[in-house]
Amino acid sequence: MSQLLIVAAEEMENPLVPPIPELVIGLIAFVIVFGFLAKKLLPNINKVLEQRREAIEGGIEKAEAAQTEAQSVLEQYKAQLAEARHEAARLRQEAQEQGATLIAEMRAEGQRQREEIIAAGHAQIEADRKAASSALRQDVGKIATDLAGKLVGESLEDHARQSRVIDRFLEDLEEKAEAAR
Amino acid sequence: MSADPTQVLAFETDCHIFDGCGFPAPGLHSFLFEPLVGDADSSVYFNKTMLLALLGSVIVIGFFWAAFRKPKVVPGKLQMVAEAGYDFIRRGVVYETIGKKEGEKYVPLVVSLFFFIWMMNLWSIIPLAQFPVTSIIAYPAVLAAIVYVTWVSLTFKRHGFVGAFKNFTGYDKSLGPVLPLAMFIELLSNLIVRPFTHAVRLFANMFAGHTLLLLFTIASWYLLNGIGIAYAGVSFVMVIVMTAFELFIQALQAYVFVLLTCTFIQGALAEHH
Numbered sequence: 001m002s003q004l005l006i007v008a009a010e011e012m013e014n015p016l017v018p019p020i021p022e023l024v025i026g027l028i029a030f031v032i033v034f035g036f037l038a039k040k041l042l043p044n045i046n047k048v049l050e051q052r053r054e055a056i057e058g059g060i061e062k063a064e065a066a067q068t069e070a071q072s073v074l075e076q077y078k079a080q081l082a083e084a085r086h087e088a089a090r091l092r093q094e095a096q097e098q099g100a101t102l103i104a105e106m107r108a109e110g111q112r113q114r115e116e117i118i119a120a121g122h123a124q125i126e127a128d129r130k131a132a133s134s135a136l137r138q139d140v141g142k143i144a145t146d147l148a149g150k151l152v153g154e155s156l157e158d159h160a161r162q163s164r165v166i167d168r169f170l171e172d173l174e175e176k177a178e179a180a181r
Numbered sequence: 182m183s184a185d186p187t188q189v190l191a192f193e194t195d196c197h198i199f200d201g202c203g204f205p206a207p208g209l210h211s212f213l214f215e216p217l218v219g220d221a222d223s224s225v226y227f228n229k230t231m232l233l234a235l236l237g238s239v240i241v242i243g244f245f246w247a248a249f250r251k252p253k254v255v256p257g258k259l260q261m262v263a264e265a266g267y268d269f270i271r272r273g274v275v276y277e278t279i280g281k282k283e284g285e286k287y288v289p290l291v292v293s294l295f296f297f298i299w300m301m302n303l304w305s306i307i308p309l310a311q312f313p314v315t316s317i318i319a320y321p322a323v324l325a326a327i328v329y330v331t332w333v334s335l336t337f338k339r340h341g342f343v344g345a346f347k348n349f350t351g352y353d354k355s356l357g358p359v360l361p362l363a364m365f366i367e368l369l370s371n372l373i374v375r376p377f378t379h380a381v382r383l384f385a386n387m388f389a390g391h392t393l394l395l396l397f398t399i400a401s402w403y404l405l406n407g408i409g410i411a412y413a414g415v416s417f418v419m420v421i422v423m424t425a426f427e428l429f430i431q432a433l434q435a436y437v438f439v440l441l442t443c444t445f446i447q448g449a450l451a452e453h454h
Contacts, residue, residue, distance in 0.1 A: 015318060016318055017318070018318045018319035022320065029238040037289055042267070047252075
């Protein structure tokens with residue numbers, strides 16, 4: 001019974017001849033799948049994949065922008081720092097120069113004052129010497145006259161003659177002093 | 182089995198070795214199903230393969246519906262799996278063969294084809310169904326026909342009538358006197374043999390795979406008597422091995438089918454040289 005059926009089935013059906021109803025159902029089944037995927041589901045996922053790609057690229061761009069900014073800020077700071085160092089060095093140099101000038105000025109001023117003081121001293125000494133000299137001369141003359149008057153016993157009234165005698169005496173003294181020196 | 186509606190399995194369950202009963206070998210009859218509804222002679226009927234085909238569509242759509250209905254930029258697990266499959270076909274098959282610019286248009290077709298065929302093949306090892314829908318020639322044939330119409334119409338659209346004829350025949354003046362013969366062979370190969378082999382490659386692989394599985398399954402049961410039990414064990418191990426092998430072949434054949442589809446489309450787009 002079974003064998004007969006098998007033989008009958010093989011006679012009826014060639015496995016390479018497609019039965020029409022199966023063809024139709026196969027077509028319907030595939031078209032349904034294709035319709036859903038092509039019209040709804042794949043566009044859905046494509047949109048999301050695109051969004052994801054953009055999100056990733058946006059993130060990268062943001063990071064790059066941040067890095068560029070950080071770099072520029074760093075350079076700015078470095079430049080500022082270098083400028084500050086330069087400024088400090090300049091100020092120090094200037095201060096040193098100013099200090100040196102100041103010292104030189106002070107020194108010159110001191111020198112000048114010293115010289116002034118010395119000159120004033122000298123002048124004072126000279127003046128004192130002169131005053132002393134003239135005072136001494138008068139005193140010596142008067143003492144000598146008095147002495148001579150006492151010795152001579154008479155006053156040397158004649159003033160003019162007296163003066164001449166004194167002067168001559170003094171000159172003799174001076175000459176002697178010169179000679180002794 | 183075709184004429185016995187009470188028979189559910191592909192073989193007779195009361196037949197064992199040493200019982201004076203011949204081995205109920207699987208054959209063409211294993212691929213014939215009594216209609217669940219309607220009459221086989223009237224060609225208006227509904228049988229198991231049709232049910233599996235439609236159910237397979239529902240499963241494929243259901244899977245992608247669940248994964249891609251509300252896709253997120255940061256994907257969940259299901260979306261990630263579906264994306265991996267989608268990306269594999271899109272980049273690994275379409276972009277690789279047709280190129281990104283020209284291929285984008287055909288991505289939905291190729292993705293649908295791959296997952297539809299894979300599901301139809303997978304029925305082979307899904308318990309209770311256990312029948313690869315693609316081992317009925319009608320299903321690969323209709324898919325191959327869709328592909329055929331796509332690339333042939335594309336060739337005409339792209340190259341015009343003369344250009345398309347040159348494309349189909351592989352027209353090349355340098356062939357000299359053998360040119361007519363070469364053109365005839367190319368025309369035959371491209372327009373007639375190509376869609377046939379495209380469909381039969383998938384059909385035959387699934388047909389043979391199912392036959393092998395049936396053979397070892399039936400043998401495991403048939404040998405389960407007396408000393409035959411030892412052989413039944415070996416046969417059962419083969420069932421497991423072949424099931425794993427079929428799992429691989431199912432995915433591979435679906436891949437080969439869509440890869441060929443892309444190659445045909447690429448050939449249709451290519452400038453004739």
